Amino acid sequence: MAKRLSVxxxxxxxxxxxxxxxxxxxxxxxxxxxxxxxxRSAGGIRKGFVVVVCRACPDPPCxxxxxxxxxxxxxxxxVCLDRSLCIGCGNCRxxxxxxxxxxxDDAGKPLVCIYCGYCxxxxxxxxxxxxxxxxxx
Amino acid sequence: xxHDDPLARVLTIDLSRRSFDIAHRPELFVEGIGGAGxxxxxxxxxxxxxxDAASPENPIVFSVGPLVGLFPxxxxxxxxxxxxxxxxxxxxxxxxxxxxxxxxxxxGAVVIKGSSPSPVYLAIEGGRVHFRDASxxxxxxxxxxxxxxxRRREKGSGLRTIMRIGRAGERGVTxxxxxxxxxxxxxxxxxGAVFGSKxxxxxxxxxxxxxxxxNRKAFRSLYDSIYQAATxxxxxxxxxxxxxxxxxxxxxxxxxxxTRNLQSGQFEKADGISGEHLAEHHLGRRIACAxxxxxxxxxxxxxxxxxxxxxxxxxxxxxxxxxPIFAMGSMLGVGDVPGLLRLLDEAEVQGLDVMSAGVVLAWxxxxxxxxxxxxxxxxxxxxxxxxxxxxxxxxxxxxxxxTDLYRAMARGVxxxxxxxxxxxxxxxxxxxxxxxxxxxxxxxxxxxTGARHSHLDSAxxxxxxxxLATGTTLTPEGVADELLTEERWRQVLTSLVICLFARGIYxxxxxxxxxxxxxxxxxxxxxxGEDILRRKYAFKRREGFDAAALKIPRRIVETPSPAxxxxxxxxxxxxxxxxxxx
Numbered sequence: 001m002a003k004r005l006s007v008x009x010x011x012x013x014x015x016x017x018x019x020x021x022x023x024x025x026x027x028x029x030x031x032x033x034x035x036x037x038x039x040r041s042a043g044g045i046r047k048g049f050v051v052v053v054c055r056a057c058p059d060p061p062c063x064x065x066x067x068x069x070x071x072x073x074x075x076x077x078x079v080c081l082d083r084s085l086c087i088g089c090g091n092c093r094x095x096x097x098x099x100x101x102x103x104x105d106d107a108g109k110p111l112v113c114i115y116c117g118y119c120x121x122x123x124x125x126x127x128x129x130x131x132x133x134x135x136x137x
Numbered sequence: 138x139x140h141d142d143p144l145a146r147v148l149t150i151d152l153s154r155r156s157f158d159i160a161h162r163p164e165l166f167v168e169g170i171g172g173a174g175x176x177x178x179x180x181x182x183x184x185x186x187x188x189d190a191a192s193p194e195n196p197i198v199f200s201v202g203p204l205v206g207l208f209p210x211x212x213x214x215x216x217x218x219x220x221x222x223x224x225x226x227x228x229x230x231x232x233x234x235x236x237x238x239x240x241x242x243x244x245g246a247v248v249i250k251g252s253s254p255s256p257v258y259l260a261i262e263g264g265r266v267h268f269r270d271a272s273x274x275x276x277x278x279x280x281x282x283x284x285x286x287x288r289r290r291e292k293g294s295g296l297r298t299i300m301r302i303g304r305a306g307e308r309g310v311t312x313x314x315x316x317x318x319x320x321x322x323x324x325x326x327x328x329g330a331v332f333g334s335k336x337x338x339x340x341x342x343x344x345x346x347x348x349x350x351x352n353r354k355a356f357r358s359l360y361d362s363i364y365q366a367a368t369x370x371x372x373x374x375x376x377x378x379x380x381x382x383x384x385x386x387x388x389x390x391x392x393x394x395x396t397r398n399l400q401s402g403q404f405e406k407a408d409g410i411s412g413e414h415l416a417e418h419h420l421g422r423r424i425a426c427a428x429x430x431x432x433x434x435x436x437x438x439x440x441x442x443x444x445x446x447x448x449x450x451x452x453x454x455x456x457x458x459x460x461p462i463f464a465m466g467s468m469l470g471v472g473d474v475p476g477l478l479r480l481l482d483e484a485e486v487q488g489l490d491v492m493s494a495g496v497v498l499a500w501x502x503x504x505x506x507x508x509x510x511x512x513x514x515x516x517x518x519x520x521x522x523x524x525x526x527x528x529x530x531x532x533x534x535x536x537x538x539x540t541d542l543y544r545a546m547a548r549g550v551x552x553x554x555x556x557x558x559x560x561x562x563x564x565x566x567x568x569x570x571x572x573x574x575x576x577x578x579x580x581x582x583x584x585x586t587g588a589r590h591s592h593l594d595s596a597x598x599x600x601x602x603x604x605l606a607t608g609t610t611l612t613p614e615g616v617a618d619e620l621l622t623e624e625r626w627r628q629v630l631t632s633l634v635i636c637l638f639a640r641g642i643y644x645x646x647x648x649x650x651x652x653x654x655x656x657x658x659x660x661x662x663x664x665x666g667e668d669i670l671r672r673k674y675a676f677k678r679r680e681g682f683d684a685a686a687l688k689i690p691r692r693i694v695e696t697p698s699p700a701x702x703x704x705x706x707x708x709x710x711x712x713x714x715x716x717x718x719x
Contacts, residue, residue: 014424014425014432015424015425015432016425016426016427016428016429016430016432017237017427017428018209018364018428018430021206021209021428024347025356025357025360028350028353028354028356028357029347029348029349029350029353029356030206030207030347030349030350030356031206031207031241031345031346031348032206032237032241032296032345032346033345033346033347034347035345038295039295040294040295040296041294041295043285043288044284044285044288044319045318045319045320045424046319046320046422046436046454122364122430124368124430125432
């Protein structure tokens, strides 16, 4: 079965952004560029945080609007990106209601979660989990 | 350092000319690493001798370090400036997202010079500086509103810092702070007043980028071990669970919690404002600085009914820590949580350094009791220990300054006592108001000798408690040597801009490994610390600092502390030894 990342309880999020740094660190460098997960305040820090992740939709809208089939549905939910086919039109980014298609400004192409779960290992407060996709729930 | 590390870029902004430039200054960071080490160098470069701190010549320097964005808990920004509060070295540190945002915006340091003719805020992103009109934000009653307006207008949600001032900074209260991410502060020594004198309401910075490392494998493995330590060490758990307020009860237990202007070291209502009590009954949320898994920031929920409107409530989230609890709680005899929280909130709304404000109000309360000042001079506010609503009124007046007395109080306790009397109970050290520890001679010596007259310079309170626990006796020279060693090492940590709570994790060995990952080879940490402290003292002396002229408030030797009694000659001897060796 396919795995995905899921937000178990955003109320437990403290906004440390360790998940974002983890995602960016997959390539071996530091910083935040390339992160496919986002944590921001829910309209001011006193209101807590919003955690933006790709929820691996069973019928992903981002893939539907891709004119070159660079984004294709993944078996079990979510999408796969073939960067060589991507023309950087940005339709996918517009289509995702969560804002979970991030953007590589240098390359002018989307950054899409690969559902590896690396970030979840660095969530100190069990906000995130890497789990089997279950779209019945 | 790595040759392509954007850390080497220094952004200089001139508010008078509305211009900016970016210089490539790798040598600054090779020599000073970042934070305090780079900050003091840039202050030397940009701050002419003897200037008025409120003049356009006063530079504001923000600096971060190589480990920011690489490792957890390297999360602080160091601000340096000439302090309008002490008229000498101004240095203040804050977390929030400030350090990450400046580093991700592509800079190792930002220098702000000049003065704007009309209110302005700066937006730093995409390698550019935008000068935005802030006329409409000037004079807003609440610093919170300024933050939320800028939040809506600017880009970079989740990746930005919004550093702003309240009315206290606009109106030149010399201990006005700068607030960042709503709950963190460049609190001490009046950076907010320097912002205000430049008509600078706020600075927003944001960005995202990759930071190169020297060895990817070593990076990930060292990261994991630091992260592991930060999330599992018992000390870090304590900071997460109860927060710094965990210190209130034990300090009170040993008689070291300054109470009612330090007339006592014990507060009979301390249990009601302790970290444990707040966590159990009022804690509403914990938050973290960017890239810190510890999350030590504690917010209490305060539900306030509207007096004439049944079932209508306002719910406010208010940050608390040990120092604010001391300053607005025990120091003022305030033992009820709603009263305490209301005071903490008002200090935030106005943008005041809560610690200095509390000490000023404590002096005024005692001065009123002793007949040195009158209720008239206080604009009708009859200050009384424990009366939080009265203190809220006084806080507002410190900012609006309706009388000469409030104008004096807006310049700190040393200034107010200089005009109205009560030197012996004006708890000022080198011009800066005392923090929340009366543990013995070492804490007070730390406030006196520390380069920024802060308990964080050399942690004398910790030395006192260690001395107490081991039953040893301190000599003046012994205390001075220990404080000096600690203050030197802290120059290293604050150059790396590591949160001082993580000092147990970032041992010398870990610091060396982390620096290697960041491409710094063979840094002599010992000389680095000595050099930075010497530079700070050279700046202080240039600006007129004279250790022999330091005032020692008699109150600190009269009110018993947990330590053996000590006297002024003991303190003077220790100060001399410190200054001879710094």
